[in-house]
Amino acid sequence: MDTMLCDELLQEIFKRLPSTPSAALSVSLVSKRWLNLYRSSKTSLSLRFLPHNSMLVSLSSLLSYYPSLSSLSLVLSDSITNANSSTATAFTDHLFFIVSSSCSNLNHLRFLVGPVSVSSLFSLSRSCSQLSCITISLSKPLCISWVVSFPCLKELCLYICPNGVNKFGSLLNEELDAEFGLETLFLSGIQAGDEGIGWLWRNCKRLKKLQLKNCASVGDGESFSSFILCVKGLQEVDLRKCRSIVDGVLLKLAENCGSLNSLLVYDGGSKEGLLEFINTCRCNLQKLDLRLPLDLNNTHLSAVAMNLRHLSTLKLQSCCLVTDLKLRGCRKITGVTLFSMSKNIKCLQSVDIMNCPGIEAEAVEFLVLNCSQMRQMVVEENKVSNIARTWALHKVIEVTSG
Incomplete structure (x- = not known):
C-alpha cells in the first residue's frame, strides 16, 4: 500500500484529513515516508511551549519539516522567569528570527511569546511579504510604522505590554501619510498618553471591524480626533472591559458611522451613554450583544424596540436589571x-x-x-x-x- 500511492496523491489525501492529534498520530505510525509527506503537506501549525534556550534549536529543526506552512501560532505557556528585560527581549527576537527565516510562505502569524522589537518586524516584512494577518505583543513607547512594510496586511492584533523597553523609541513621523489596507484591528491594553495610536487611526480608513479590550484610552491627547477618521466605514465593533472609553466611542459611532451592523459591549459604559447611542445612532444595526449587569434595564430595551428596527439578533448576558x-x-x-x-x-x-x-x-x-x-x-x-x-x-x- 505504501508503494502504490505516489507522493503527490498522498499529500492531497493528507490535506483533507481533519486537524486532530489522532489523525496526525495515525499517519505518522504508518511509515517515515508518510510522516515526512504529512509534515510537508501541512499548512497550519499551532505550538505552545515553555521558555527555554533549548527551544530555539528545537523550533528551528521542527519548522524545517514543514515547508508549506501558511499559518503559524506560537504561544508561551509561562512567562520568562529569572531573566532581565534585555535577556527576555533577546530570547523573543531570536525566536522571531527563526520564524521569519524558516517560514517564507506565511499568511497568518500569531506570535505571543513576548514583545517583538521593531527591527525584528522590519526583518519579518522582508522575509514574509505575503502576511495578511499578524498577532503580536509590543512594548512601549510604541512604534507602529512597520505596518507600512506589509502590503498585504488585512488583520492586525496588538497586545500592548504595560512594561517593557523599546530601545528604538517612537521612530514615528507623525506627518507620514501611509494609508494602508487594514480591514480588522484588535487592540488590547492602550492607556492614556500612548503615542503612535493617533497615527494608526488616521491611516486606517478602510477599517471594517474594530475590537478593543482592556483599553483605558484610544491613545494620547490628539488620538480621539483622529479616531473619528477610521469609524465611518466600520461594520463591526467589539468593546470589552473598556469602561472609561465606551461612552466616547459609542458617541463617535452614533455621530459618524452609518454602516455599523454589529455591536458588542461587555463590562463597561454607563446607562446614559448606552441609551444615547440607541436613541441617536444612524446605522441599521442588525446584531446587538450586551453583557452589562448593572448598566442595562427595561428603558434600554424599550429604546431598542423603538429605534433599532432592523435588529435580527439580540443577546443579553448577566443583565440583572432587565x-x-x-x-x-x-x-x-x-x-x-x-x-x-x-x-x-x-x-x-x-x-x-x-x-x-x-x-x-x-x-x-x-x-x-x-x-x-x-x-x-x-x-x-x-x-x-x-x-x-x-x-x-x-x-x-x-x-x-x-
Whole structure:
C-alpha cells in the first residue's frame, strides 16, 4: 500500500484529513515516508511551549519539516522567569528570527511569546511579504510604522505590554501619510498618553471591524480626533472591559458611522451613554450583544424596540436589571432563546411570547420551572403543559393568552 500511492496523491489525501492529534498520530505510525509527506503537506501549525534556550534549536529543526506552512501560532505557556528585560527581549527576537527565516510562505502569524522589537518586524516584512494577518505583543513607547512594510496586511492584533523597553523609541513621523489596507484591528491594553495610536487611526480608513479590550484610552491627547477618521466605514465593533472609553466611542459611532451592523459591549459604559447611542445612532444595526449587569434595564430595551428596527439578533448576558421582555410576533425566535433567557436574565418577571411559532411547549415549561422571579407570562394556551400550569400556580405566575 505504501508503494502504490505516489507522493503527490498522498499529500492531497493528507490535506483533507481533519486537524486532530489522532489523525496526525495515525499517519505518522504508518511509515517515515508518510510522516515526512504529512509534515510537508501541512499548512497550519499551532505550538505552545515553555521558555527555554533549548527551544530555539528545537523550533528551528521542527519548522524545517514543514515547508508549506501558511499559518503559524506560537504561544508561551509561562512567562520568562529569572531573566532581565534585555535577556527576555533577546530570547523573543531570536525566536522571531527563526520564524521569519524558516517560514517564507506565511499568511497568518500569531506570535505571543513576548514583545517583538521593531527591527525584528522590519526583518519579518522582508522575509514574509505575503502576511495578511499578524498577532503580536509590543512594548512601549510604541512604534507602529512597520505596518507600512506589509502590503498585504488585512488583520492586525496588538497586545500592548504595560512594561517593557523599546530601545528604538517612537521612530514615528507623525506627518507620514501611509494609508494602508487594514480591514480588522484588535487592540488590547492602550492607556492614556500612548503615542503612535493617533497615527494608526488616521491611516486606517478602510477599517471594517474594530475590537478593543482592556483599553483605558484610544491613545494620547490628539488620538480621539483622529479616531473619528477610521469609524465611518466600520461594520463591526467589539468593546470589552473598556469602561472609561465606551461612552466616547459609542458617541463617535452614533455621530459618524452609518454602516455599523454589529455591536458588542461587555463590562463597561454607563446607562446614559448606552441609551444615547440607541436613541441617536444612524446605522441599521442588525446584531446587538450586551453583557452589562448593572448598566442595562427595561428603558434600554424599550429604546431598542423603538429605534433599532432592523435588529435580527439580540443577546443579553448577566443583565440583572432587565425584568420585562415583549417578544410578541417574533417569528424567528426559537426555544433556544428561552433556555438562554432563563440562564442569563435571573430577575425576569414578565415575558410576552405570543405568536412566536418557533417556541414550543417544552421551552415554555423550561422557562416556568427555571425563572424564580417570573410573575407573568403571555403565551398561547396550547403551549402550556400540565406540568408548566401546575408549577405556574405553585410559583404564583399568571399565565394568559391575551
